[in-house]
Amino acid sequence: MNILFNKEQLSDHKFSLEKEIILANNKDTYCNTSIIGCNTRKYHGLLVAPQTLMDPAKYVMLSSIDETVIQGGNQVKLSTHKYPNTFYPSGYMYIDQFSYIQTPEWIFRINDIVLKKEMALVQNEERVLMRYTVMESAQPFEIWFEPLLAFRNMHELTRSNLSVNKKFERADNGIGYRLYYGFTNLFVQFSRKVEYVASPDWFYNVEYPCENERGYNFHEDLYRPGYFKLKLAKGNSVIVSSGLEEVNSQKLSVLFNKTIKNNLLMNSVDNYLENAAQQFLVSDSSGASVVAGFPWFGQWGRDTFISLPGLTLSRECPEVFTSVMKKALRKLKNGLFPNTGVGDNAAYNSADAALWFFWALQQYAIYTKSPEKIWVEYGVKMKSILENYRKGTFYNIHSVDNGLLFAGEQGQAITWMDAVVNGKAITPRIGFAVELNALWYNAICFSLECAKANNDKKFVLEWEQLPERIKSAFNKEFWNEEKGYLADYVNESYYDWSLRPNQIIAASLPYSPISYEMMEEILEAIKSKLLTPRGLRTLSPDDESYIGIYAGDHASRDRAYHQGTVWPWLLGHFAEAYIKIHGEEGMALVQTLYDGFLPAYTEYGIGTIAEIYDGDAPHKAKGAVSQAWSVAELLRIRNMLNGRYKIPSVEREKSYGLVAL
Numbered sequence: 001m002n003i004l005f006n007k008e009q010l011s012d013h014k015f016s017l018e019k020e021i022i023l024a025n026n027k028d029t030y031c032n033t034s035i036i037g038c039n040t041r042k043y044h045g046l047l048v049a050p051q052t053l054m055d056p057a058k059y060v061m062l063s064s065i066d067e068t069v070i071q072g073g074n075q076v077k078l079s080t081h082k083y084p085n086t087f088y089p090s091g092y093m094y095i096d097q098f099s100y101i102q103t104p105e106w107i108f109r110i111n112d113i114v115l116k117k118e119m120a121l122v123q124n125e126e127r128v129l130m131r132y133t134v135m136e137s138a139q140p141f142e143i144w145f146e147p148l149l150a151f152r153n154m155h156e157l158t159r160s161n162l163s164v165n166k167k168f169e170r171a172d173n174g175i176g177y178r179l180y181y182g183f184t185n186l187f188v189q190f191s192r193k194v195e196y197v198a199s200p201d202w203f204y205n206v207e208y209p210c211e212n213e214r215g216y217n218f219h220e221d222l223y224r225p226g227y228f229k230l231k232l233a234k235g236n237s238v239i240v241s242s243g244l245e246e247v248n249s250q251k252l253s254v255l256f257n258k259t260i261k262n263n264l265l266m267n268s269v270d271n272y273l274e275n276a277a278q279q280f281l282v283s284d285s286s287g288a289s290v291v292a293g294f295p296w297f298g299q300w301g302r303d304t305f306i307s308l309p310g311l312t313l314s315r316e317c318p319e320v321f322t323s324v325m326k327k328a329l330r331k332l333k334n335g336l337f338p339n340t341g342v343g344d345n346a347a348y349n350s351a352d353a354a355l356w357f358f359w360a361l362q363q364y365a366i367y368t369k370s371p372e373k374i375w376v377e378y379g380v381k382m383k384s385i386l387e388n389y390r391k392g393t394f395y396n397i398h399s400v401d402n403g404l405l406f407a408g409e410q411g412q413a414i415t416w417m418d419a420v421v422n423g424k425a426i427t428p429r430i431g432f433a434v435e436l437n438a439l440w441y442n443a444i445c446f447s448l449e450c451a452k453a454n455n456d457k458k459f460v461l462e463w464e465q466l467p468e469r470i471k472s473a474f475n476k477e478f479w480n481e482e483k484g485y486l487a488d489y490v491n492e493s494y495y496d497w498s499l500r501p502n503q504i505i506a507a508s509l510p511y512s513p514i515s516y517e518m519m520e521e522i523l524e525a526i527k528s529k530l531l532t533p534r535g536l537r538t539l540s541p542d543d544e545s546y547i548g549i550y551a552g553d554h555a556s557r558d559r560a561y562h563q564g565t566v567w568p569w570l571l572g573h574f575a576e577a578y579i580k581i582h583g584e585e586g587m588a589l590v591q592t593l594y595d596g597f598l599p600a601y602t603e604y605g606i607g608t609i610a611e612i613y614d615g616d617a618p619h620k621a622k623g624a625v626s627q628a629w630s631v632a633e634l635l636r637i638r639n640m641l642n643g644r645y646k647i648p649s650v651e652r653e654k655s656y657g658l659v660a661l
Contacts, residue, residue: 002074002099002100002101002266002267003099003100003101003131003266003601003602003606003607004097004098004099005019005035005097005098005099006096006097007095007096008431010035010036010092010095010097011092011093012099013087014109016034016035016036016092017034017038017040017209018032018034018603018604018605019034019035019602019604019606020032020033020604020605020606021033021034021035021100021104021119021606022294022295022605022606022608022623022625022626023104023119023120023121023128023279024121024276024279024280024294025121025122025123025124025125025279025282026123026124026278026281026282026283027049027050027120027123027124027125027126027282028049028282028291029047029048029049029050029125029126029127030049030058030121030279030294030295031045031046031047031048031119031121031128032044032045032048032294032295032566032625033045033064035098035104035606036080036091036092036095036098037064037079037080037091037106037110038080038081038087038092039063039064039082039206039208039451039478040049040208040209040210041208041210041211041295042060042154042155042156042157042208042211042216042218042220042293043060043061043154043155043296044060044063044208044295045060045061045063045064045131045150045154045195046062046063046065046119046128046242047060047061047062047126047128047186047242047245048126048154048242048295049061049217050126050137051124051182051183051184053182053184054182055600056298056342057153057154057155057196058153058154059150059152059153059154059183060150060151060152060153061150061153061183061186061242061244061538062128062147062148062149062150062186062188062242063148063149063150063206063222064079064081064147064222065079065130065145065146065147065148065149065188065240066078066079066089066145066146066148066241067079067091067117067132067143067144067145067146068144068146069110069113069115069141069142069143070141070142070143070144071110071111071113071139071142073559074360076094076110077089078090078091078094078108078110078115079089079091079093081203081206081207082206082207082208083205083207084205084207091108093553094108094109094110095107095108096108096109096225100266100606100607101116101265101266101267102260102263102264102265102266103119103120103260103263104118104119104606105117105118105119106118106294107135111137112136112137113134113136113137113141114134114135114136114137114267115132115133115134115135116132116133116135116219116383117130117132118130118131118133118256118260118300120256120259120260121244121259122255123259123262124243125243125244126243126244126245127241127243127244127245127247128240128241128242128243129239129240129242129252129255129256129259130239130240131237131238131239131240131256132232132237132238132239132240133236133237134232134233134234134236134237135233135234135295136234137232137233137234138234139233140231140232140233141231141232141233142229142230142231142232143230143231143232143253143562144227144228144229144230144277145188145190145194145228145229145240146224146226146227146228146229146629147188147224147225147227147242148203148222148223148224148572149177149179149186149222149223149224149225149232150220150222150223151179151180151183151186151223153344154295154296155296155445157217157218157219157220157221158221158222159220159221160202160204160221160223161416163180163221164179164180165177165178165179165180165181166200166225167456168198168225168226169185171187171189171246171507172189172246172247172248172249173185173189173190173191173192173193173194173249174187174188174189174190174194174196174228174241174246174249175181175188175189175196175225175226175228176188177225178546179223179480180189184244185244186242186243186244186245187241187242187243187244187245187246187247188228188240188241188242189238189240189241189242189246189247189249190228190230190238190240190241190252191237191238191239191240191241191250191252191253192230192236192238192643193230194228194229194230195228195230195466196226196227196228197226197227197228197229198225198226199224199225199227200223200224200225200226201223201224202221202223202224203221203222203223204221204405205219205220205221205230206219206220206221207219208220208274213551214553214557215552215553215554215555215556216554224260229288237253239252239253239256240374241255258341261561264276266607267634269597269598269601270638271371272607272608272634273584273631273634273638274349274602275499275607275608276313276607276608276609276626276631277310277311277315277631277632277635278315279291279294279608279626280292280293280307280311280606280626280628280631281311281312281320281324286327286330287323287324287326287327288320288323288324288327289304289324289327289328290303290304290307290308290311290324290628291628292304292307292349292627292628292629293611293623293624293625293626293628294605294624294625294626295624295625296624297624297627297628298340299340299342300339300340300634301324301328301331301337301338301339301340301350301353302322302339302352302353302356302416303351303629304328304358305328305353305359305360305362305629306335306356306359306569306629306632306633307628307629307631307632308321308325308360308363308632309321309360309363309364309367309632309636310462310572310629310632310633310634310636310637311628311631312324312633312637313364313367314632314635314636314638314639314644314645315362315635316366318364318367320593321360321364322364323527325360325364326356329381330577331346331577332354332381332384332385333348334348334388334393334394334481335354335384335385335386335387335388335389335393336350336351336353336354336358336388336393336394336397337353337354338350338403339353345592348394349394349395349412349414349418350384350412350414351395351397351407351408351414351433351436351437352415352416352435352439354385354389355436355439355440355442355443356439357385358382358385358439358442358443358446358447358480359439359440359443360441361374361378361382361446362442362510364479365446365450366510368644371450371453371454372450372453372454375450375451375453375454375456379450379451379454379456382443382447382450383447383459385443386443386444386447386463388583389440395407395408395409395412395414396408396409397414398401399440402469402470402472402473403466403469403470403473404432404437404440404470404474404477405432405436405437405440406431406432407430407431407433407436408428408429408430408431408433409430410428410430410634411423411424411425412425412428412430413426413427413428413429415427415429415433415435415436415502416435417429417474417502417561417562418577419559419561419562420558421555421559422555426438426558426559426561426562426563427562427563429488429489429496429515430489430491430580431489431490431491431492431494432477432478432489432490432491433488433502433504434478434486434487434488434489434503434505434506435502435503435505435506437470437478437506437513438474438503438505438506438509438512438513439505439509440470440511441467441470441471441474441509441511441512442509442510442511444463444466444467444470445467445511446510446511447459447463448463448464448467450550453523454504455458469513471511471513473600474506474513475513475518477490477513478490478506479514479518480497482488483497483525484521484522484524484525485499485503485521485522485526486503486506486514486518486522487501488500488503498539498540498542498543499525499529499530499539499540499542499543500530500538500539501526501530501536501537501538501567501570501574503521503522503526504523504526504536504570504573504574504577505573506522507519507522507523507573507577507580507581508572508574508576508577508580516581519577519580519581520581522577523578523581525576526574529541529542531574532566532613532615532617532619533565533593533596533597533619534566534568534597534600534613534619534621535566535568535569535570535571535613535630536566536567536570536571536574537564537565537615538561538562538563538564538565538567538615539562539563539564539615541564541615541616543564545563546564546615547559547560547563547564547565547615548564548582548614548615548616549614549615549616550565550612550614550615550622550623551622560615561612564615564616565613565614565615565622566612566613566614566615566619567611567612567614567630568597568609568610568612568613568627568629568630568633568634569627569629569630569632569633570633570636571593571633571634572632572633572634572636572637573633575590575593575594575636575637575640576636576640576647579640579647580588580647582637590640590641591641593637594637594638594641597609597634600621603620603621604621604624604625605621605626608625608626608631609626609627609630609631609634610622610623610624610625610626610627610630611623611624611625611627611630
């Protein structure tokens with residue numbers, strides 16, 4: 001189960017450059033690069049961290065640190081960069097192996113020198129540490145360290161300029177840099193005494209091939225302010241710290257060992273998922289939040305509520321669950337949660353985020369066996385959301401006479417299928433969307449369950465007639481007996497019969513508006529056309545609009561995003577519905593799907609699961625390297641398989657009673 005790549009694999013660019021390391025901590029800071037240390041994205045860097053005095057974005061502070069071994073007058077560079085038509089230096093040629101057991105580790109062989117390099121991201125600081133240990137060497141040798149600085153928004157690129165601040169300040173066994181006004185310092189420090197040589201220069205036209213493939217600008221100039229040098233001999237170690245605050249260099253060894261000790265051993269699927277899950281959870285004085293994915297996603301409302309039960313409750317972290325919920329509720333406005341952005345830049349363009357909020361609370365109620373507590377703590381907000389949805393709120397979200405939920409406006413995409421190209425939504429789904437209405441029905445039923453547990457007679461009297469009305473209308477509007485599945489959305493006389501996975505949510509929810517018989521037919525249709533080893537396709541391959549490969553520029557990728565591309569997060573709802581219908585007999589298929597992800601942990605993001613996969617075989621990983629809801633739903637599936645999460649019965653809606661665990 002240990003992650004290990006050999007010299008032959010590492011020397012193959014097609015193999016090694018597609019595999020990435022991602023380390024992230026609770027300070028919303030990350031380290032991301034390829035397994036040979038060659039940055040292939042503008043988002044790559046050894047230290048990417050917030051600059052909170054500027055804006056909420058993350059910034060690539062330190063792009064890389066280039067190492068050069070000096071032995072007998074010969075210089076051997078251990079780093080690797082992509083330049084136009086070439087790789088230089090070719091440090092990957094000296095990597096004997098890469099492993100990730102408790103931390104990323106490289107073994108370099110340079111003549112008679114064997115040098116081990118380890119990397120760790122400190123949990124509660126914006127700080128990355130690298131430890132170099134000389135395993136073998138006949139003679140002492142000199143080693144140089146050249147920091148390459150970017151100091152720019154992670155979504156942008158920088159070019160050489162005259163505005164760069166060439167001044168630096170001395171620090172404890174290191175140097176502090178602040179390239180531009182408004183930034184904090186970046187301190188590069190060492191655990192051993194070093195000599196610093198100021199030698200400002202620009203490294204021009206560094207290429208990021210992934211950005212080239214994605215249709216973006218892909219050339220950058222990086223600033224080298226100088227270099228550090230010291231001598232090492234067999235048995236010596238040196239730790240290089242890069243952080244936003246100065247550290248006591250004498251404590252670096254203790255800090256590195258403590259950081260490594262707290263890391264999980266990457267020797268099992270459980271630990272892969274646990275390690276990946278904790279990286280999405282960030283916190284500050286206002287509470288905890290969920291980062292939707294790495295490297296480019298921020299905090300998304302929809303993703304937060306879909307991911308939260310898997311990231312927290314499946315890992316026995318209920319206190320983190322409640323912290324995220326409390327912080328999220330402060331942003332509630334007119335019954336909606338912001339999908340992206342903060343403050344004045346928040347976008348409330350998600351019709352389903354608030355409905356997934358109810359589902360997340362429902363998972364918490366099942367976990368705690370306490371609907372009474374839910375209503376006491378969250379009842380006021382729950383009622384506010386339901387009232388706003390029923391009477392009407394932004395984006396034409398409102399309930400109609402038959403109880404169903406209408407949502408959407410021209411030019412907007414407010415369900416999770418939200419891709420827009422040139423101002424036009426690819427899957428607009430304006431009208432009555434199937435998963436929105438299933439979530440709406442579930443939210444009302446769950447609220448009634450909590451209200452009854454607290455003897456809230458007023459709420460029960462006002463809402464208890466609605467579920468049956470919604471259920472009747474839902475079946476009438478969405479179900480097609482001949483096709484054996486649900487319409488994706490309905491708008492007046494138009495029925496979209498595209499076979500999509502959104503209907504699986506209607507089958508998986510604890511309170512479902514459809515019968516067992518309907519669920520069974522839906523599952524068979526999805527299993528036949530949408531199920532893959534990496535999740536569910538977003539459109540049947542039989543559909544003329546199907547796009548099987550997610551590739552090309554931004555517009556091309558967005559056109560494919562929900563037109564056949566596979567999403568792992570949907571697998572959690574497929575598994576839940578499948579076990580609900582097939583019971584113990586259904587466990588075998590779910591176990592096969594869960595076990596089938598084993599190769600995925602070393603295909604793209606090492607030890608984690610990608611955002612999306614191609615609809616066509618071999619279902620290559622695409623999109624973000626590590627995605628919160630992909631990991632979260634696999635954690636929920638794990639708990640379904642090991643019995644820690646019992647599937648709620650479809651019959652529960654008759655009494656609005658919690659399932660016994």
